[in-house]
Amino acid sequence: MRNLLAFYWQTMKTAVIIEFQYATAQYFYMIGMVAEPVIYLVVWTTIAASQGGVVGGYTAGQFAAYYIVWTLVRNMNIVFTPYGWEWRIREGQLSGMLLRPLHPLHMDVAWFAGWKVVVIVLWLPIAAVLALAFRPELNPTPLEMVVFFFSLWGAYLIRTMLLWLLGLITFWTTRVSALYELYFALELLLSGRLVPMGLMPAWVQTASSLLPFKWAFQFPIEALVADLTPAQLLGGLGLQALWILAGLAGVQIVWRAAVRQYSAVGG
Amino acid sequence: MLHIARLTWNFFRIGILNELQYRANFFIQLLQSLIALAVGLVGLSLVFSHTTALGGWSRPELLAVMGVHLMMGGLIRMTIQPNMQRLMGDVREGTLDYALTKPADSQALVSVRQIQLWQGVDVLMGLGVLAVATLQLQAVLSIRVALAFVAALLCGGLMVYAFWLILTTGAFWVIRMEHIVELFDGVYAAGRYPVSLYPDWLRTGLTFLVPVAFAVTVPAEAITGRLTSTTLLQAFGLALALLAVARWFWFFGLRHYAGASA
Numbered sequence: 001m002r003n004l005l006a007f008y009w010q011t012m013k014t015a016v017i018i019e020f021q022y023a024t025a026q027y028f029y030m031i032g033m034v035a036e037p038v039i040y041l042v043v044w045t046t047i048a049a050s051q052g053g054v055v056g057g058y059t060a061g062q063f064a065a066y067y068i069v070w071t072l073v074r075n076m077n078i079v080f081t082p083y084g085w086e087w088r089i090r091e092g093q094l095s096g097m098l099l100r101p102l103h104p105l106h107m108d109v110a111w112f113a114g115w116k117v118v119v120i121v122l123w124l125p126i127a128a129v130l131a132l133a134f135r136p137e138l139n140p141t142p143l144e145m146v147v148f149f150f151s152l153w154g155a156y157l158i159r160t161m162l163l164w165l166l167g168l169i170t171f172w173t174t175r176v177s178a179l180y181e182l183y184f185a186l187e188l189l190l191s192g193r194l195v196p197m198g199l200m201p202a203w204v205q206t207a208s209s210l211l212p213f214k215w216a217f218q219f220p221i222e223a224l225v226a227d228l229t230p231a232q233l234l235g236g237l238g239l240q241a242l243w244i245l246a247g248l249a250g251v252q253i254v255w256r257a258a259v260r261q262y263s264a265v266g267g
Numbered sequence: 268m269l270h271i272a273r274l275t276w277n278f279f280r281i282g283i284l285n286e287l288q289y290r291a292n293f294f295i296q297l298l299q300s301l302i303a304l305a306v307g308l309v310g311l312s313l314v315f316s317h318t319t320a321l322g323g324w325s326r327p328e329l330l331a332v333m334g335v336h337l338m339m340g341g342l343i344r345m346t347i348q349p350n351m352q353r354l355m356g357d358v359r360e361g362t363l364d365y366a367l368t369k370p371a372d373s374q375a376l377v378s379v380r381q382i383q384l385w386q387g388v389d390v391l392m393g394l395g396v397l398a399v400a401t402l403q404l405q406a407v408l409s410i411r412v413a414l415a416f417v418a419a420l421l422c423g424g425l426m427v428y429a430f431w432l433i434l435t436t437g438a439f440w441v442i443r444m445e446h447i448v449e450l451f452d453g454v455y456a457a458g459r460y461p462v463s464l465y466p467d468w469l470r471t472g473l474t475f476l477v478p479v480a481f482a483v484t485v486p487a488e489a490i491t492g493r494l495t496s497t498t499l500l501q502a503f504g505l506a507l508a509l510l511a512v513a514r515w516f517w518f519f520g521l522r523h524y525a526g527a528s529a
Contacts, residue, residue, distance in 0.1 A: 025443040032446070032453030039457050042465050047318045055317050133466070175291070178298035185306045195313060 007102065008110045015114025026122050033074060034126055037067040040194065041134060056199040061137030065225045066196055068130045069138075073220050074193070075119045076152045079160045080108045082167035082180055089170060089262070098259065105251060109160055116156065140224050147233040151220040154240035158216040161247025168251075171258035192218025212243045274371055275379045282382030296385040300392050307333055307459070322464040324491075327403035329460070332487040334397030336458050339423065339482050341389025343455070347428050348448065349381035351435040355445065358438040358524070367521075374517050378432070401490060415499060416489040422502040423482035429506070429513035430478055436513075436520040451477075458483035481505065 019026065045060040053059055058066070088094045097104045140148070166183055169176055188194050190204070191213035197205045208214045219236045222228060228236070286292075311333065315326050324332070354377045357363035366376050401408060431451070438444045454477045457465070462473045462480040474480040481502050488494040 022443050024441055025446045028444075028446040028450040032450035035453035035457055038469070039460065042469075043314060043321065043460060046322050046464055047314065050318055050320070133468075175295060178295045178302070181299045181302050185302045188306060189309060194310060199313065199317065201316075 004102075004106070007106065008113075011107065011110035012114030012117070015111045016117050019115045019118040023122065026118065030075070030119075030122065030126060034071055034130070037070045037074070038130075041067040044195070044199075045134075056196070058196065058198065059137065061135060062225065064131075064134040065136035065138045066221055068127060068134065068136050069221045069224055070193070071127065071130070072120070072123055073152065073155060073217055075123055076116060076156045076220075077159045077216060078119075079112050079156065079163050080167070082163050082170070082176070085167040085170035086174055086176075094262065098262075103255075105160075105164065105255075108164070109157070112160070113156070138225065143230060143233065144224055144228070147237060148220060148224040150237060151223050151240060154237065154244065155216040155220050157244045158212055158240060158247060161244060161251055162212060162216070164251050165247065165254055168254045168258045171261045187213045187217075190214065191216065192221065196222075212247070215240050215243050271372060271375045274375065278379045279382060283384050286382070286384035292385050293388070296388045300388045303389075304337070304392055304396070307337070310459075322461065324461055327400050328487075328491045330403065331397055331400035331490045332461055332483065333459060334393045334395075334400055335420075335487045335490070336393070336483045337396060338390050338393025339420070339427070339458070339486075340455065341386050341391075341393060342424060343427055343431075345383050345386035345390065347378075347424075347431050348451075349383045350378050351431045352445075352448065353377075353381050354435050355438045355447075359442060363524070373521065374432070374514060378428070397490065404491065406490065406492065412489060412492075415494055416486055419481075419486040419489050419494065419499060419502060422499075422506040423478065423486060425506045426478035426502075426509050427482050429509035432513040433509075433516050436516050439520040439524045455479055455482075461487065475505075478505075478509070 041063055044055065044058070044063045048055045048058065048060050048063065088097070094104075097107065100107075166180060169179065189200075190208045190211055192208070197208050197214065197218060200208070208218075215236065219240065223233055223236065311326070311329060314321055314329075319325075321329060354363070357366065357377075363377075366380075367373055369376060406412075434447050434451070435444070437447075454473070457469075457473055458479040462470050462484045465473060470480070485494065485498060485502055488498070
């Protein structure tokens with residue numbers, strides 16, 4: 001356990017040092033990413049304005065808060081891409097990873113967690129600019145802030161598991177891109193990334209609370225932005241924990257089958 | 268000039284022959300485009316389940332914007348983006364030397380080497396969406412409107428090319444440029460809606476910084492009967508100016524390029 005902690009600490013530190021060198025590249029990435037919520041925000045505030053200030057229970061200021069917090073959650077959602085597995089297998093990276101005594105999942109979780117630290121630091125000025133431009137209404141309680149903090153990392157872990165599971169399909173077939181795009185489309189619609197679930201028809205909302213996507217995206221945002229009760233806040237964290245465990249179990253099972261399927265490339 | 272046209276044509280032919288070897292990719296691209304189209308349509312119906320007009324644009328008008336957005340996006344990913352990505356890779360790997368030592372004009376050469384044929388699916392799908400939108404609009408497509416549309420599209424495409432080339436030339440100084448694709452995709456997504464929707468500072472950025480307005484909104488204005496000849500002239504002038512700047516910057520960058528191979 002102590003070794004594992006040391007591994008995490010060292011990997012995260014390395015990730016911070018390496019990723020900080022490419023601050024310009026990180027900003028390219030982030031500006032491209034920030035464009036998306038700004039588009040949604042503009043569209044929905046325009047609609048709110050034309051409907052007398054409120055649409056789906058959201059005012060312009062609440063939309064602003066939702067989509068600005070969105071940018072941080074989206075950053076926390078960026079994990080090892082499922083498209084990357086093809087590269088790992090083709091280039092023989094995976095053979096090396098398999099020789100290590102640690103499960104490769106640890107490497108990804110630790111590395112991307114370190115990168116998150118860089119991302120959060122670089123994100124702060126962007127959030128400030130967005131807040132100045134769009135005037136969010138945000139009055140979180142201390143409990144909401146604490147739950148928000150933990151739910152961010154919960155979201156990070158849920159999405160890590162989900163995308164790992166998705167990526168592992170590469171062990172069986174490399175014609176995966178259409179499948180991935182279908183997954184990303186469903187995720188976009190059901191996670192609260194496109195619009196808060198409150199704007200969706202009732203049956204979509206029901207489907208969304210039964211699926212993991214929302215717990216990796218909308219829940220952290222709402223923890224801070226909406227007025228959730230303490231029961232809802234803690235229940236949400238509990239559901240996140242459940243989805244992390246379910247994802248972990250899934251990864252374990254599929255990983256074992258995947259490695260049996262694997263024959264090495266390169267070295 | 269004739270020489271460059273012949274060169275372009277040859278690269279185009281080779282690129283298509285290459286892509287035709289991978290026919291299964293056509294179906295994958297088709298599936299992906301259909302998914303993207305479905306998401307776009309869901310987004311549009313979400314918007315119009317809460318309102319009847321968005322910033323003065325009706326549903327079929329916004330459908331027309333979506334069609335142009337799809338079409339232009341497909342064109343960019345088919346022709347401009349693959350060339351610029353290859354250029355970035357070449358600068359990093361040092362293989363750009365092979366292109367520079369050829370006798371042809373270097374800017375023309377690096378701009379026509381790659382084509383991703385199957386992205387053309389998006390172009391066709393965009394055209395289809397546009398056709399449905401014009402039917403819904405019951406717009407009369409006169410020759411004048413069609414010509415204005417094609418002219419606006421051409422100017423917009425040239426501006427996007429110039430913009431991409433300027434950004435990519437940055438690879439002579441900045442090494443990790445691959446995120447530029449995400450930067451462009453992110454900002455280009457703003458074109459799904461008419462730029463008049465955005466606050467002033469953003470609209471200015473989307474017009475003059477990243478030419479999304481001219482690439483998508485202006486051609487869509489032609490279809491929906493909003494385009495004035497002043498705007499079209501502006502588009503033409505700006506396209507020429509941007510192309511000139513891009514060409515100057517390309518040669519400026521080249522002078523700073525020392526090569527990475529050999």
